[in-house]
Amino acid sequence: xxxxxxxxxxxxxxxxxxxxxxxxxxxxxxxxxxxxxxxxxxxxxxxxxxxxxxxxxxxxxxxxxxxxxxxxxxxxxxxxxxxxxxxxxxxxxxxxxxxxxxxxxxxxxxxxxxxxxxxxxxxxxxxxxxxxxxxxxxxxxxxxxxxxxxxxxxxxxxxxxxxxxxxxxxxxxxxxxxxxxxxxxxxxxxxxxxxxxxxxxxxxxxxxxxxxxxxxxxxxxxxxxxxxxxxxxxxxxxxxxxxxxxxxxxxxxxxxxxxxxxxxxxxxxxxxxxxxxxxxxxxxxxx
Amino acid sequence: xxxxxxxxxxxxxxxxxxxxxxxxxxxxxxxxxxxxxxxxxxxxxxxxxxxxxxxxxxxxxxxxxxxxxxxxxxxxxxxxxxxxxxxxxxxxxxxxxxxxxxxxxxxxxxxxxxxxxxxxxxxxxxxxxxxxxxxxxxxxxxxxxxxxxxxxxxxxxxxxxxxxxxxxxxxxxxxxxxxxxxxxxxxxxxxxxxxxxxxxxxxxxxxxxxxxxxxxxxxxxxxxxxxxxxxxxxxxxxxxxxxxxxxxxxxxxxxxxxxxxxxxxxxxxxxxxxxxxxxxxxxxxxxxxxxxxxxxxxxxxxxxxxxxxxxxxxxxxxxxxxxxxxxxxxxxxxxxxxxxxxx
Amino acid sequence: xxxxxxxxxxxxxxxxxxxxxxxxxxxxxxxxxxxxxxxxxxxxxxxxxxxxxxxxxxxxxxxxxxxxxxxxxxxxxxxxxxxxxxxxxxxxxxxxxxxxxxxxxxxxxxxxxxxxxxxxxxxxxxxxxxxxxxxxxxxxxxxxxxxxxxxxxxxxxxxxxxxxxxxxxxxxxxxxxxxxxxxxxxxxxxxxxxxxxxxxxxxxxxxxxxxxxxxxxxxxxxxxxxxxxxxxxxxxxxxxxxxxxxxxxxxxxxxxxxxxxxxxxxxxxxxxxxxxxxxxxxxxxxxxxxxxxxxxxxxxxxxxxxxxxxxxxxxxxxxxxxxxxxxxxxxxxxxxxxxxxxxxxxx
Numbered sequence: 001x002x003x004x005x006x007x008x009x010x011x012x013x014x015x016x017x018x019x020x021x022x023x024x025x026x027x028x029x030x031x032x033x034x035x036x037x038x039x040x041x042x043x044x045x046x047x048x049x050x051x052x053x054x055x056x057x058x059x060x061x062x063x064x065x066x067x068x069x070x071x072x073x074x075x076x077x078x079x080x081x082x083x084x085x086x087x088x089x090x091x092x093x094x095x096x097x098x099x100x101x102x103x104x105x106x107x108x109x110x111x112x113x114x115x116x117x118x119x120x121x122x123x124x125x126x127x128x129x130x131x132x133x134x135x136x137x138x139x140x141x142x143x144x145x146x147x148x149x150x151x152x153x154x155x156x157x158x159x160x161x162x163x164x165x166x167x168x169x170x171x172x173x174x175x176x177x178x179x180x181x182x183x184x185x186x187x188x189x190x191x192x193x194x195x196x197x198x199x200x201x202x203x204x205x206x207x208x209x210x211x212x213x214x215x216x217x218x219x220x221x222x223x224x225x226x227x228x229x230x231x232x233x234x235x236x237x238x239x240x241x242x243x244x245x246x247x248x249x250x251x252x253x254x255x256x257x258x259x260x261x262x263x264x265x266x267x268x269x270x271x272x273x274x275x276x277x278x279x280x281x282x283x284x285x286x287x
Numbered sequence: 288x289x290x291x292x293x294x295x296x297x298x299x300x301x302x303x304x305x306x307x308x309x310x311x312x313x314x315x316x317x318x319x320x321x322x323x324x325x326x327x328x329x330x331x332x333x334x335x336x337x338x339x340x341x342x343x344x345x346x347x348x349x350x351x352x353x354x355x356x357x358x359x360x361x362x363x364x365x366x367x368x369x370x371x372x373x374x375x376x377x378x379x380x381x382x383x384x385x386x387x388x389x390x391x392x393x394x395x396x397x398x399x400x401x402x403x404x405x406x407x408x409x410x411x412x413x414x415x416x417x418x419x420x421x422x423x424x425x426x427x428x429x430x431x432x433x434x435x436x437x438x439x440x441x442x443x444x445x446x447x448x449x450x451x452x453x454x455x456x457x458x459x460x461x462x463x464x465x466x467x468x469x470x471x472x473x474x475x476x477x478x479x480x481x482x483x484x485x486x487x488x489x490x491x492x493x494x495x496x497x498x499x500x501x502x503x504x505x506x507x508x509x510x511x512x513x514x515x516x517x518x519x520x521x522x523x524x525x526x527x528x529x530x531x532x533x534x535x536x537x538x539x540x541x542x543x544x545x546x547x548x549x550x551x552x553x554x555x556x557x558x559x560x561x562x563x564x565x566x567x568x569x570x571x572x573x574x575x576x577x578x579x580x581x582x583x584x585x586x587x588x589x590x591x592x593x594x595x596x597x598x599x600x601x602x603x604x605x606x607x608x609x610x611x612x613x614x615x616x617x618x619x620x621x622x623x624x625x626x627x628x629x630x
Numbered sequence: 631x632x633x634x635x636x637x638x639x640x641x642x643x644x645x646x647x648x649x650x651x652x653x654x655x656x657x658x659x660x661x662x663x664x665x666x667x668x669x670x671x672x673x674x675x676x677x678x679x680x681x682x683x684x685x686x687x688x689x690x691x692x693x694x695x696x697x698x699x700x701x702x703x704x705x706x707x708x709x710x711x712x713x714x715x716x717x718x719x720x721x722x723x724x725x726x727x728x729x730x731x732x733x734x735x736x737x738x739x740x741x742x743x744x745x746x747x748x749x750x751x752x753x754x755x756x757x758x759x760x761x762x763x764x765x766x767x768x769x770x771x772x773x774x775x776x777x778x779x780x781x782x783x784x785x786x787x788x789x790x791x792x793x794x795x796x797x798x799x800x801x802x803x804x805x806x807x808x809x810x811x812x813x814x815x816x817x818x819x820x821x822x823x824x825x826x827x828x829x830x831x832x833x834x835x836x837x838x839x840x841x842x843x844x845x846x847x848x849x850x851x852x853x854x855x856x857x858x859x860x861x862x863x864x865x866x867x868x869x870x871x872x873x874x875x876x877x878x879x880x881x882x883x884x885x886x887x888x889x890x891x892x893x894x895x896x897x898x899x900x901x902x903x904x905x906x907x908x909x910x911x912x913x914x915x916x917x918x919x920x921x922x923x924x925x926x927x928x929x930x931x932x933x934x935x936x937x938x939x940x941x942x943x944x945x946x947x948x949x950x951x952x953x954x955x956x957x958x959x960x961x962x963x964x965x966x967x968x969x970x971x972x973x974x975x976x977x
Binding site for chain 3: 359361392393396397401402404406409410411412413414415419423424427457459
């Protein structure tokens with residue numbers, strides 16, 4: 001694992017950039033713990049001030065410091081993405097592993113359900129969900145329902161990895177040498193599934209954060225918990241762009257784009273690194 | 288082992304179709320700033336005459352794949368031609384396909400030089416009909432009306448016992464053996480002077496293998512093509528090749544008529560290869576070869592076979608043996624053999 | 631070779647295709663069934679009564695007489711099938727959906743929900759079809775070239791841009807375009823489907839106006855789409871390049887343009903078609919939010935405005951139509967798929 005990370009850092013520019021972007025965003029989110037203002041209070045600073053030495057990223061029309069507000073927002077947004085990714089990972093792993101190892105009719109049934117979840121347009125359903133829940137919608141509830149929908153694509157990936165692993169020679173060898181199924185799974189196959197799991201986690205976070213931003217911007221989430229989308233929602237409510245309070249929208253947007261690109265780069269670089277062909281290109285080794 | 292192949296070879300000795308001289312092909316890598324070379328082919332010379340099937344044998348890391356990649360001009364980094372030349376009679380003056388200008392390559396490819404690959408079953412484009420492969424590969428060289436071309440293809444397919452309906456089929460609709468024969472037809476439709484065959488039958492079961500080899504032999508006789516036939520399978524060599532070269536760790540160690548190699552192997556490595564073949568009525572225990580094939584990034588000094596050689600002596604560690612003619616048409620690179628004869 | 635082979639080949643291919651169509655149709659029905667059930671679950675399993683939600687949303691805009699509210703409550707209960715046992719409710723729900731009857735819209739009373747949806751549908755369908763097609767073709771073309779001509783600087787740069795564009799959510803990109811063309815360089819209309827003062831007809835002025843208004847919404851959908859198809863195609867092509875049939879065609883000196891189109895791209899496109907079917911739902915999500923950002927008069931704007939207006943029937947109607955529409959799109963792609971890949975599995 002350590003060698004894997006070292007190689008990634010050494011040979012993959014995408015990975016280095018990804019790490020740098022994600023680290024910057026994480027640092028900002030950690031700073032939330034040191035904020036001088038509580039996240040939900042308004043009019044604690046003079047409103048509508050442009051960025052300055054006192055207020056680095058300016059202040060909002062609601063009298064909040066954009067910098068500190070942003071650190072809360074990105075923290076909540078990342079936590080949201082992390083929660084969705086974690087829960088959906090459990091489902092994706094379960095479905096992918098069962099489908100891949102058991103095969104047969106169970107695989108066909110699971111994949112049929114799986115493909116359904118892949119193609120169903122989720123946004124209208126989430127909007128419907130918000131419509132019936134209204135103010136009772138909470139951050140966690142939204143995360144859970146998104147996790148219920150966000151596993152399907154990755155389950156398919158995990159399944160295909162498992163199926164190719166099952167075909168490989170070493171699986172047969174370990175089977176004949178008397179390893180138990182559990183041993184084969186954990187000792188032989190898990191190392192191959194882990195990188196896929198990592199890259200799908202990153203991609204899943206990109207996906208869920210994107211949807212959360214979208215919903216929040218429309219006001220279809222718990223708008224009192226500061227998130228990136230929530231910040232843009234309030235900025236839109238106060239017509240910040242028209243009023244020239246560009247910093248209220250610009251900084252959250254830049255931050256979340258950094259998070260998206262960072263997470264995505266981590267995913268693609270790990271993916272590319274698993275593929276032995278492209279690994280050879282980047283390391284420059286011979287066959 | 289075809290005794291009748293000996294006769295025409297004599298007359299055409301003067302001008303071989305392919306002559307490889309002192310070829311050196313290395314994989315050059317630079318890992319963390321340190322340049323390293325894997326000497327996959329290191330000083331190989333041989334000639335393929337007109338109308339013969341020239342066999343090349345060796346185990347999987349012997350460099351034979353690198354050798355045919357070089358001859359075929361399929362040279363991509365990190366593979367590099369470091370020295371030597373490969374001269375085709377139909378492409379004089381360039382010393383290898385990799386140095387020929389694109390227009391020249393276009394002229395000779397498939398017309399004069401074609402290939403049968405290891406994955407012959409998978410050489411047909413899976414999403415297009417078999418006909419389109421023939422059109423893409425051969426029509427630019429054969430020309431004429433489409434109808435005449437199609438008739439020519441159908442006539443050629445009959446040589447490999449394929450029905451014309453194959454042309455309208457997709458590759459996945461054909462059996463493995465049919466695909467193999469279609470690939471053989473595709474490689475020979477232009478009656479090329481030279482065919483490079485790289486483990487063409489390795490993936491096949493024995494019955495299909497024999498059938499395909501027979502068809503290749505038949506077409507080769509009819510068209511008078513030369514074939515460079517590469518496989519690790521000595522049994523296949525015995526079945527089809529006229530002359531045979533044995534490769535070990537990037538160098539040729541022995542070359543002679545196939546009958547001569549099997550009847551009178553001289554190099555210890557050749558002897559090992561032949562003695563490990565199963566024979567009817569022979570129940571003596573097979574003797575294994577100690578040690579492993581050498582690491583070509585850091586090959587053994589002197590004769591590369593010496594660490595595993597039962598006849599190794601002091602000189603083998605120090606000096607590189609050169610190919611010497613032990614009998615007319617029989618070359619071998621071994622101090623033990625050559626000195627033994629002198630003594 | 632026996633002559634029977636060919637007839638058996640085409641026979642197998644035919645039954646293979648019939649079987650394939652059967653399986654795709656079954657999958658289509660499963661998607662619709664599960665999708666509608668999810669919509670049912672979401673609306674009925676929630677602790678909150680959607681009718682009360684609608685009423686509170688409507689009444690919050692002004693004072694309404696109590697008996698009027700009661701009347702409204704009853705008609706809503708009847709309309710949305712919230713009366714009777716759960717089984718009855720479930721059956722009523724399906725009956726409404728199968729008969730495409732979502733009742734009158736609350737926010738545009740008494741226009742039926744169906745009429746509103748039919749009015750909005752062509753806008754969304756047109757925007758989605760054009761932008762998805764353009765993005766798919768462009769992304770695959772450029773991605774294919776980038777995978778084949780690995781050394782080209784321009785294509786490498788495009789790869790970097792695609793990497794940066796692809797992960798950005800539709801909303802953010804749409805907003806950036808809105809800021810760019812609405813505030814910084816106002817050359818394009820940023821809201822609506824066509825100029826308000828033009829009558830809806832096939833006059834050149836109207837068509838021109840429709841096209842102009844579609845540029846920004848389409849552009850934001852296309853930019854993100856191109857990025858993702860580009861990246862997918864580029865890596866697919868680099869895999870296909872190592873396939874025996876490509877290596878062989880190169881050895882044979884088949885013209886490189888021919889190899890690129892008929893061998894490399896043609897084979898790499900096959901998974902991209904499957905990919906298109908799989909991502910249709912996600913693209914639709916993008917269209918919803920993009921329409922809202924640019925005030926485009928399609929299903930997305932209709933949906934969001936329906937939520938703001940508390941129009942339960944309209945929200946449910948748009949959701950159902952979206953599930954159906956996307957499923958039909960997926961089915962259409964699935965049925966066209968064998969044209970591109972003759973190896974449709976028989977099993």
